[in-house]
Amino acid sequence: MKAVIFDLDGTLIDSAPDLHIATNRVLTEEGLPEISFGQLRGFIGKGAGVLISRVMEAVGLGDDASEHARLLARFMQHYEGEPKNTVLYPGVIDALARLEAMGYTMGLCTNKPEAPTRIALRHxxxxxxxxxxxxxxxLPQRKPDPAPLTHVLRALGADCALYVGDSEVDAETAQAAAMPIALYTEGYRKTALAELPPAYAFDHWDRLPEIVHRHFAEVSA
Incomplete structure (x- = not known):
């Protein structure tokens, strides 16, 4: 069985606007300075806990564990509802429908917590x-640890897979899992593409089905 496994934020959806709003609501409630949208985008990738750690550092709060837990809980209260400003990247639904019609099994591997993940997928x-x-x-581990990605691969019962992501974290995860990656170049990546480098790169979702088809044709050859 051949599988395609996807990242979520920065790959399928652009969630940075809602993450930015939720973060600044917490900061405003705490009487702290807001962070810019550009700063927030740079904090995305390793899950909500790391995002809040980076926000705390940015506003001079240090790394107190109890304060982190409190602010993370406040952040999740603001963020866990229906996404209001998050959008799908152009062509995502058409590409997934084409891959489904082509007979590929698909899974998801994200650092976003389960509750907002399920809400976004349903929405x-x-x-x-x-x-x-x-x-x-x-799992106890998060990307870039390969455990979540290999967990999805085993759960799908697939013998080979292609991972689709957008960031340095995704590239590192795929490398650690010995799985090739197709990198969506319009997401949250900050590093030059040549420094990663992915097996494939694409800037629009209408290109992905052909990349997947070509990849598995080469694997089967």
Missing amino acids: FGLDRYFVQVASGDT
Whole structure:
């Protein structure tokens, strides 16, 4: 069985606007300075806990564990509802539908916590495409540890897979799992593409089905 496993934030959806709003609501409630949208984008990738750690550092709060836990809980209260400003990247649904019609099994591997992951998948009608999902709290480990990605691969019962992501974290995860990656270049990546480098790169979702087809044709050859 051949599988395609996807990241979520920065790959399928652009969630940075809602993450930015939720973060600044917490900071405002705490009487702290807001952070810019550009700063927030740079904090995304390793889950909500790391995001809050980076926010705390940015506003001079240090790394107190109890304060982190409190602010993370406040952040999740603001963030866990229906996404209001998050959007799908252009062409995502068409590409997933084409991959489904081509007979590929699909899974999801994200560092986003399970509750907002499920809400986002349902909100955008993505849940029908993913047979298995690993969220940021499914296992003790999070990306770039390869465990969540290999967990999804085993759960799908696939003998080979292509990972689709957007960031340095995704590239590192795929490398650690010895799995090739197709990198969506319009997400949250900050490093030059040549420094990663992915097996494949694409800037629009209408290109992905052909990349997947070509990859597995070469694997089977």
